[in-house]
Amino acid sequence: MRTRARKRKLGQPAGTGDRPACSPFALAFALAFASVISMARIAVIPGDGIGQEVIREAVKVLRVAAEAGGLTFEFSEWDLGADRYLRTGVAITESELGMLGAEHDAILLGAMGDPRVPGNEHAREILLGLRFQLDLFINLRPVRLYEARFTPLRDVRPEDVDIVIFRENTEGPYVGMGGNFKAGTVDEVAIEEDISTGKGVERILRAAFDYARREGRRSVTLSDKANAMIHSGRLWRRLFAEVGAEFPDIERSAVYADALALDLVLRPSKYDVIVAPNLFGDILSDLAAALVGGLGLAPSASLHPGRPGLFEPVHGSAPDLVGTGRANPLAAILTAVLLLRHSGYTEMAQIIEDSVRESLRRDETTPDLGGRLTTSEVGDRVAERVRMAAAV
Numbered sequence: 449m450r451t452r453a454r455k456r457k458l459g460q461p462a463g464t465g466d467r468p469a470c471s472p473f474a475l476a477f478a479l480a481f482a483s484v485i486s487m488a489r490i491a492v493i494p495g496d497g498i499g500q501e502v503i504r505e506a507v508k509v510l511r512v513a514a515e516a517g518g519l520t521f522e523f524s525e526w527d528l529g530a531d532r533y534l535r536t537g538v539a540i541t542e543s544e545l546g547m548l549g550a551e552h553d554a555i556l557l558g559a560m561g562d563p564r565v566p567g568n569e570h571a572r573e574i575l576l577g578l579r580f581q582l583d584l585f586i587n588l589r590p591v592r593l594y595e596a597r598f599t600p601l602r603d604v605r606p607e608d609v610d611i612v613i614f615r616e617n618t619e620g621p622y623v624g625m626g627g628n629f630k631a632g633t634v635d636e637v638a639i640e641e642d643i644s645t646g647k648g649v650e651r652i653l654r655a656a657f658d659y660a661r662r663e664g665r666r667s668v669t670l671s672d673k674a675n676a677m678i679h680s681g682r683l684w685r686r687l688f689a690e691v692g693a694e695f696p697d698i699e700r701s702a703v704y705a706d707a708l709a710l711d712l713v714l715r716p717s718k719y720d721v722i723v724a725p726n727l728f729g730d731i732l733s734d735l736a737a738a739l740v741g742g743l744g745l746a747p748s749a750s751l752h753p754g755r756p757g758l759f760e761p762v763h764g765s766a767p768d769l770v771g772t773g774r775a776n777p778l779a780a781i782l783t784a785v786l787l788l789r790h791s792g793y794t795e796m797a798q799i800i801e802d803s804v805r806e807s808l809r810r811d812e813t814t815p816d817l818g819g820r821l822t823t824s825e826v827g828d829r830v831a832e833r834v835r836m837a838a839a840v
């Protein structure tokens with residue numbers, strides 16, 4: 449699939465210098481990450497379950513944006529997911545992993561996970577395969593309250609929740625080191641190694657502090673469990689102090705992950721940039737999404753500056769929603785916003801984000817946000833708004 453359209457001023461990828469200052473997505477793609485490319489080659493992996501349904505809407509919006517804004521996007525769709533795995537026995541090949549990284553500027557992925565693959569092995573091979581193979585060490589998850597009525601919390605205003613989570617994305621227990629000894633017996637031993645390397649910890653901390661400084665953010669909070677996990681805790685805390693000392697303009701604090709889970713609910717306005725090891729970042733990002741309307745509004749980007757990014761909503765394949773028309777496509781559409789921002793298309797990214805915001809304001813949403821529209825109707829409304837705004 450291919451979308452080409454004439455170029456005009458709006459369609460030119462913008463340099464990072466002219467990005468709008470108001471949005472967390474603009475903020476999320478600051479100098480460190482944004483690269484300017486003239487034509488975006490986007491690999492699309494719809495994946496499993498509602499991944500297929502929400503990515504269809506995100507691509508719909510991107511196509512309209514390309515058409516109306518004079519952008520050149522080239523899409524290639526990849527059949528990767530449970531169906532292909534069950535059909536062929538192969539989740540993803542080395543050569544596919546290589547091509548996805550080498551021949552694209554960005555990868556847009558829906559979700560991986562299917563009840564027919566209870567061990568989730570295809571999802572790990574594809575999703576973690578891409579994150580690890582491309583060494584996408586930053587998993588950036590912005591959390592913003594668009595409308596006060598979407599939070600389940602009392603007395604919280606939109607300006608109170610504007611958090612960016614920097615989740616380490618290539619280490620921790622996700623590396624798959626370990627094994628089962630005496631498997632299947634009463635004496636079974638399961639070992640899941642939790643890896644932190646000096647290089648891995650330092651680069652994610654530095655990414656978080658760099659970002660905070662560049663975007664005028666006031667603080668970086670480290671979330672760990674240094675009280676129980678003493679070895680990795682010692683490394684994270686030492687490097688947090690060392691890297692943080694290079695950023696005297698940024699406040700820093702370390703909060704245990706359990707205490708942070710509590711405090712995020714009680715006092716979300718205290719938090720700004722949060723940096724966390726892989727597993728805590730995963731859990732905290734679902735919790736934080738719940739503060740602003742749920743997984744239907746939570747986008748994410750896995751990044752390594754200078755490499756193609758992997759853009760995926762925070763949510764999974766939601767087997768309970770498949771085929772019902774109730775899957776909220778806005779997380780996927782906001783993920784496309786991150787993709788555009790990262791690729792330097794800051795103006796168009798802003799147009800799409802504003803269109804989403806307007807849809808939210810008018811209650812043009814799926815039932816999870818109190819609306820009555822279906823997945824594709826929500827996508828249609830956003831696309832129509834983008835068409836009008838981009839054509840002005």
Ligand code: NAD
Nearest residue numbers: 559560561562743744762763764765766768769775776816
């Ligand atoms: P999930 O994120 O799929 O769903 C959790 C809850 O949120 C469900 O009640 C679901 O209905 C709701 N939800 C999720 N996305 C929604 C959306 N767009 N609109 C409205 N409601 C939405 O998490 P789960 O149920 O734990 O996992 C299902 C499968 O997805 C598992 O196989 C899991 O491993 C996988 N998963 C994949 C990814 C990914 O590919 N990035 C992320 C998370 C989970």
Ligand code: IPM
Nearest residue numbers: 560561571572575730762764
């Ligand atoms: C996410 C998901 C994945 C993760 C799973 C599906 C392996 O929960 O992207 O948040 O834990 O990273």
Ligand code: MN
Nearest residue numbers: 730731734762
């Ligand atoms: Mn998760």
